[in-house]
Amino acid sequence: RTIIFRKLKGLEDAIGMTIVDPIRDEKGWAFRDPSGKIPPGAPFESTDPVNGFQFLSEAYSATDPDYDERVTVPVLWDKKTHRIVNNCEDDICRMFNNVFNDFARNRDLDFFPKEIEADHAKLSSFLHDNVNNGVYRAGFATRQRPYEIACRRVFEALDQLEERLSKNRYLFGNRIVEADWRLFCTLVRFDVVYYGHFKCNLFRIIDYPNLQGYLMDLFQQPGIADTVNFDHIKRHYYMTHTQINPTRIVPIGPVLDLTKPHGREKK
Structure with a gap:
């Protein structure tokens, strides 16, 4: 972020x-x-x-x-x-x-707008607890029951977000705020590492039409693609967490194309 x-x-x-x-x-x-x-x-x-x-x-x-x-x-x-x-x-x-x-060159960009401050803070907290940290609770669980609880909690949150994004282009209408980038950072890693490495594998993000379109929309914002390095992402997770992946083998896939038309501007 x-x-x-x-x-x-x-x-x-x-x-x-x-x-x-x-x-x-x-x-x-x-x-x-x-x-x-x-x-x-x-x-x-x-x-x-x-x-x-x-x-x-x-x-x-x-x-x-x-x-x-x-x-x-x-x-x-x-x-x-x-x-x-x-x-x-x-x-x-x-x-x-x-x-x-x-x-800053772009001084008019405000990712923490005052008029939605309370609702924004509430949603950011929800994302932090259930999505950003949720995948880690599932991935680093060492017993079956805690893993299942953590994993299902992640997908319950994704279901709620899929529904929310069926009505709005972004989390708060047509403007991008900090919470959008908070969610983006987990979504962009999800199919590449969290689905396999952290065993959050009930669904992929590509299986959620609104979340996938939203991910592509944010990825295509000017300059964002420059901040994403899938090679670094995969090598970090698969070669650092040896308690999860002791062989340190890095998978060659999946191959994601986040540059296709997304249609989110119609929301």
Whole structure:
């Protein structure tokens, strides 16, 4: 979502971006060539143009030498103070929308409109609990019953969203808000990794006419295709979660075409 907000708000000149290797090994997120040419564990040159860090954990240690919690992405790094400003995706998206608006090329884009603030927050919470995190609860379940409960909860939520999107082009009518991009980030990964890797396999997104059209509609928004890398997505999940996929074999499919006409403009 942060990459999407940076792109849509037009903040590329104000906020640089360095992509970590999608494969996270026992040493954590690495500033390693993300093309996959260098295998994890092999010596590598840092791709961090700011500090020359090899691992993201170094940025956390530079910010707080006593930090001993999880090292997560994304992080917003301040070049002047040489520290992490924020590592919460929700917070960074709001900062890009509001705090950095004076530096944005597209200042009129507001993904957190005040007039729907309460309803928007409620829906975003629903998406977070039942969809964004829901697939992870199913995927990382280690017992049958919790897996089934989590998986069915995901599809109950998708059924509700399919019905909602049968009446509106986007979640709140004809305007795209933060909740749309929150949902998009799970939908665009669903058929590629969550369906197989996380065993959320009652249905694919392509089996839902409205959700699939909605996904294609958002994917075709200017600049969005540039933010989606299916190779990175698949290599991250299938090669990082060895407790789920110990062979680390990455499937060659499915092949998705999200560029076809979607017809959502008629909603």
